Amino acid sequence: MHSVSRLFRAVWPSVTARLYSSTTSKDISGIFPPIPTPFNADETIAWDKLESNIKKWNEIPLRGYVVQGSTGEYTFMTPQERVEVVRRVKDFTGPGKMLIAGSGCESTRDTITMTREMSSAGAEAVLVVTPCYYKGRMTSSAFIQHYTRVADDSPVPVILYSVPSNTGIDLPPDAIIQLAKHPNIIGIKESGGDIARIGSLVHNTAKDGFQVLSGSASFLYPALSVGCVGGVCALGNVLGGPLCQLEQLVKEGKLNEAKLLQHRLIAVNAAVTTVYGIAGVKKAMEWFGFYGGPTRSPLQSLTESEEKDLRDTFVNSGFL
Amino acid sequence: MHSVSRLFRAVWPSVTARLYSSTTSKDISGIFPPIPTPFNADETIAWDKLESNIKKWNEIPLRGYVVQGSTGEYTFMTPQERVEVVRRVKDFTGPGKMLIAGSGCESTRDTITMTREMSSAGAEAVLVVTPCYYKGRMTSSAFIQHYTRVADDSPVPVILYSVPSNTGIDLPPDAIIQLAKHPNIIGIKESGGDIARIGSLVHNTAKDGFQVLSGSASFLYPALSVGCVGGVCALGNVLGGPLCQLEQLVKEGKLNEAKLLQHRLIAVNAAVTTVYGIAGVKKAMEWFGFYGGPTRSPLQSLTESEEKDLRDTFVNSGFL
């Protein structure tokens, strides 16, 4: 089956791509928090806290959840744990919310296996991070081969995921533009923050119905301005409401309000990403009624002074 | 005189800053091309071509000109040449257009001297690039001392200039926020392209009346969205009209048109900056009726295939 589909695309690539995009491409617009995995003090998964967190997020007009992404500490989980977390989240997810699961592994074969399992566990789409360990050989050609094989096999749509602050690799634009033509690759989470690159990707993939998601709240408004359809934002775990509000302000053309809200979000976003990372997300979540808890080692909890600094940032920005 | 002013600011810094900013800060909003220096085939300055180019730009609703910035090949000019170019441009500049001169040198003492000379030559403000050779020691403290001494002495307002693609240095945000309080430092040309950084700078310096200019056309619209007042864009030498139009579309809230125009500008902007640099700017200028001519060595002219690729980019984007 796959070889036929591949052949078909090889002959009339733009035709099939257009057909797919106009008819079947799943809409991923909106705000998605990449949810953290809650742990108990002994680093085992706190299933009850996962449930209570999801139920609380269900009340916010979020578009859905990204599960087992970078903020989910997926690299610290066994393959079995990764799938089990998705299965549980599926049970708790409110109606109308989309579930996207991170299924990327370093090898193509492991990614294919994990993608199938995530689909079986209830994921409606998968987010596939760039393999990154053998950086020197991860050429555009290698990425195109990898993602094509994964997307050819995947039962659900594939979303590309470029996050250079973790992987040290920026998925090359020529590979993205090529992959956007694949009928089962529907979008990208772009976390690099180069807004010209984002605008260029939107421009060059628009005809394929490809959807670009901002990978951070720190540039959500400008990203929407140049054509992103939403965002997967770690800060959405803490301030889901304000992020949905920012999206709404832009839609309504209330640009000055959007600008001022975006300004306030930048400092708190930096605090829970580049500065304090997942430990910062988890700590801040606690101030807003969620369960945060510890990270797995080697990630470390915040020191007292780091926690104070984080809190001051939220207070100074008017969110606490 | 300077020591009194310094003392005064040391005691009531915020007061003086606020006074200055609310009363005297020069408005630098709008689009400025950083004009190239035209050379003859033997690398001497083509004064007649400088005049004809300026007269042509005078007809476009540009806010003014940046003279002897990076695109002006200032590092290839003798100190005498740098000043003489500014003096000549002054003569040709149309009414209502502002003249900003690049006066940065590696040492503080040379920068002070050059700033005075640029002012005498007719510059209404100076753009001062970060010293960058001794990167390892260019701390925030060193930058604050450098720019404070320059601004204390300068007869005209000072605009900071951070351009990491050339200097390898990003002016640290804490230094910028501190310097924004100086009554004679009125803005920054920010060429790094990190839109979250730009939004954060606008946010943290707004109370000082500090003005942030986008340093590139590739992110002009998102930069305006987060609060920039204009741009100093190499592409403005070639496509001054469309850049002014983009600014206008944003002002009028025609956001979809702004987005589509921004998209078209990204590829051509990359072609005349990161890809082909000044030789690309000069070549493209020729297609729009300006004099381009050669660069000084070691910059090299475009090869035939590079020129073809550049032209294709302008054609594909619909500007030719």
Place this chain on the structure above:
Amino acid sequence: MHSVSRLFRAVWPSVTARLYSSTTSKDISGIFPPIPTPFNADETIAWDKLESNIKKWNEIPLRGYVVQGSTGEYTFMTPQERVEVVRRVKDFTGPGKMLIAGSGCESTRDTITMTREMSSAGAEAVLVVTPCYYKGRMTSSAFIQHYTRVADDSPVPVILYSVPSNTGIDLPPDAIIQLAKHPNIIGIKESGGDIARIGSLVHNTAKDGFQVLSGSASFLYPALSVGCVGGVCALGNVLGGPLCQLEQLVKEGKLNEAKLLQHRLIAVNAAVTTVYGIAGVKKAMEWFGFYGGPTRSPLQSLTESEEKDLRDTFVNSGFL
């Protein structure tokens, strides 16, 4: 038991460290190839080829083998496969050859588990790569906690592994110097190639009996000059004999010969590391009587022209 040992070290760290180092530290001097995992055309492990390769290497005066390191494509293997490869290599390893297994995972808990399993499978020491996904939070403190917990638990000695070209992280010198005092951390494979850093590490850990291994053949001689005790070199898979000869020449003080051999090795080493990576190692192995075979995807085989270039490099350096 571990808590007592930890307490003891906390009180008299230097005493215990010195006792251990002078009495029990395993000698890891010499040349180790980090062996590739041979695959069949369908990407399953070619166990027969693993055996034949090992038997051929057994005839060279190599000090031993590093199994499931970066060249072993460990990130492409399931946990079960990683252990099984080590178990099989153990069976084939000739007398007197040391077996070191890569046991690093992103989380501390997985690394502890994998380390125990590698020990059970026959590893005499483990090589533990730096966790690297959450780069922004991998502070010295996080590394010290991670490696201390692993080494406290490990039944066999631990060797640190810093390989920035893959991980994007250089293990900080202060962390290394601190960890060198741990009685169960005996050395480091240093792949970064900064020879001043290597000299400094040797200097600052010598009193602890800590052993530094060059992580590349391209700087093996200078590394030995500043005090490294050997090397873990991908090129050792292809040219084990010449690498052992280089070590011998240095020991015998035949410095001009050492220099000339080192010179010849640099180009071929680059070809099988930074330029063509594991696919290059495997291809070159075939020219010297070993089984190479394919890599797992997304790594790709060499193109015809890449293969020709690789072969030319070996020919021009006089090894073919």
Place this chain on the structure above:
Amino acid sequence: MHSVSRLFRAVWPSVTARLYSSTTSKDISGIFPPIPTPFNADETIAWDKLESNIKKWNEIPLRGYVVQGSTGEYTFMTPQERVEVVRRVKDFTGPGKMLIAGSGCESTRDTITMTREMSSAGAEAVLVVTPCYYKGRMTSSAFIQHYTRVADDSPVPVILYSVPSNTGIDLPPDAIIQLAKHPNIIGIKESGGDIARIGSLVHNTAKDGFQVLSGSASFLYPALSVGCVGGVCALGNVLGGPLCQLEQLVKEGKLNEAKLLQHRLIAVNAAVTTVYGIAGVKKAMEWFGFYGGPTRSPLQSLTESEEKDLRDTFVNSGFL
């Protein structure tokens, strides 16, 4: 004249290169301090201190002096000052010591002019730093054109100078190997510290009689091991004697002593280069009987705690 010489080389490049190298190439082996420019408190040049420093260095078996290199704060000097410093140093230089002057400027035309003036002022060779401001366009081809034009015109031999920590650019190996064939380009000061690169450069240029100088004391011994002929080392201003001794130990084959001395030099070298830079060199010089004095702004003097840390480093390494 130059066009004839160029033609000749175009026809029989290897022949002329070999002739030149075997007959006329100036020997630049040995240790050269890149001397700092001494300033008075008001940042004017302290000519008397320049004289007294040189006379003190004359007593050490240094090979000669590099004047107006990076440590000489050349980027802070006017063109007139650069030449005048060289002229004065010429007067004070002891018999048998070679004087090399830094003559690099950003443009080819300025570099040619400065090179002639440095030769007239008494320089026996010039050190020409890579132009670096327009990084994106400094291709191998641009460097080859630049250096060829400078060397064709220069009355004295040219030494290439690659110092990425200041310039952000590593002169590409293919350009170096090509330029090494030019009869008037005799060597390179290589400051990058990648010892495999250094070994490779020695290997690939040996047939041209090209000489590679280590650009730092932190890897002087390993650099000599792989074939460097000496070093231009900022630390040589402070510890000229020990550096000459290290060179001698290597020549005499006293490798263990060389290793131990190299180890002691690494920490103090880092302190006067990457950590504290020129202010560190100048401060340390004072402890060894030289005049140090202030730097020009924006470089700043050491704080009290920095000075204490610097001194501790020299004490702990046994040099104070």
